[in-house]
Amino acid sequence: MEGVGVTSLLVALARAAESRRPDRLFVDPYAAEFAAAVPEVREPPMEEGARRSALADYLAVRTRFFDDSLVEAACAGCGQIVQLGAGLDTRGFRLNWPAGTRLFEIDQPEVLTFKDSVLRRCAAQPRCERRTVPADLDSDWITPLRDAGFDPDQPTGWAAEGILYYLSPETxxxxxxxxxxxxxxxxxxxxxxxxxxxxxxxxMSRVRADLASRAAEWRSFVDEPMTWLRWYGWHVRLFTPNELLAASGRRLLAENGGPPNGWLAVCER
Ligand SMILES: C[S@@+](CC[C@H](N)C(=O)[O-])C[C@H]1O[C@@H](n2cnc3c(N)ncnc32)[C@H](O)[C@@H]1O
Structure with a gap:
């Protein structure tokens, strides 16, 4: 795996580490298998001590936030879940989905091929109707999604986790x-x-520089999420990373008293 696809392995490394903690927020039994399959990929150099832990903690609370929000969406009637840039996420195998839930995973072909080869070796069994959709979010991805069985007339839970900043503002x-x-x-x-x-x-500058050296630079920022998301017709509930970290009793990201470095949202329509 090369370029931005490698970032899916970095997230898997963080999920494997979280799964080993006694106070873990989730168990992803496949994360360590992905990491073991490509042992030469190492985490970006994060500072030792408090800051390193805070970033690893953020990836853990983010995972749990998406887990809970997507299962809630499915229980509220979203019979389809679409993960944009699904990477090596294994929600289709880990979570309790309502019967009949269809999960679509969109990512680059090489990432999905690698993912399925490891999952097959683990004899992993999906807990929903899972469909992979190799497609480039920079071009036409809705046609392959529809070809895979997505129905735009049915309510859907959409997930964009760890993906938008790898895309240009236009994308x-x-x-x-x-x-x-x-x-x-x-x-x-x-x-x-x-x-x-x-x-x-x-x-974060050090982490971003490391990612850029792996051809995975961050290419976009959104400073006014409420305005941005409302523009697309969503009712928005916003959260900061530190709100989620505090709610889980984890270390906070250092923001030096300034505005938050990022945001998460659950939107409805
Ligand atoms: C940091 S990973 C996050 C993966 C997953 N959402 C998670 O949290 O585990 C980013 C993923 O986005 C995918 N990606 C980046 N740019 C993409 C594009 N233009 N089209 C499709 N997938 C893309 C990468 O291949 C990678 O798997």
């Missing part, structure tokens, strides 16, 4: 427009992004 807007056009009444969108304030964080 962010195109993706959001496409999602809005394909989201029937009753749909939900669970989404995460960063703000420009993240560029002031020393730790």
């Amino acid at each position: 962010n807007d195109r993706v959001m427009r496409t999602v809005a056009d394909a989201a029937a009444m009753g749909s939900r969108l669970v989404v995460e992004h960063v703000t420009r304030h993240v560029t002031r964080s020393e730790t």
Whole structure:
């Protein structure tokens, strides 16, 4: 795996570490298998001590936030879940989905091929009707999604976790427009992004430089999430990373008293 696809392995490394903690927020038994399959991929250099732990903690609370919000969406009537840039996430195998839930995973072909090869070796059994959709979010992804069985007339839970900042601002807007056009009444969108304030964080600058050296630079920021998401027709509940970290009793990200470095949202229509 090369380029931005490698970032899916970095998230898997963090999920494997979280799964080993006695106070873990989730168990992802496949994360360690993905990491073991490509042992040469290592985590970006994060500072030792408090800051390193806070970033690892953030990936854990983010995972749990998406887990809970997507299962809630499914229980509220979203019979389809679409993960944009699904990477090595294993929600289709880990979570208790209502009967009949269809889960679509969109990502680059090489990421999905690697993922399925490891899952097959583990004899992993999906707990929903899972369909993979190899597609590029920079181009037409809605046609392959529809070809895979997605029905735009049915309410859908959409997930954009750890993906939008790897896309250009123009692609962010195109993706959001496409999602809005394909989201029937009753749909939900669970989404995460960063703000420009993240560029002031020393730790994050180092992480971003490491990602850029792996051809996975962060290319976009959204500083006004409420305005942005409402523009696409969503009712928005916003959260900051530190609100979620505090609620889980984990270490906070250092923001030096400034505005938050990022945001998460659960949107409804
Ligand atoms: C940081 S990972 C996050 C994966 C997953 N959402 C998670 O949290 O485990 C980002 C993923 O986005 C995918 N990605 C990035 N740009 C993409 C694009 N233009 N089209 C499809 N997938 C893309 C990468 O291949 C990678 O798997």
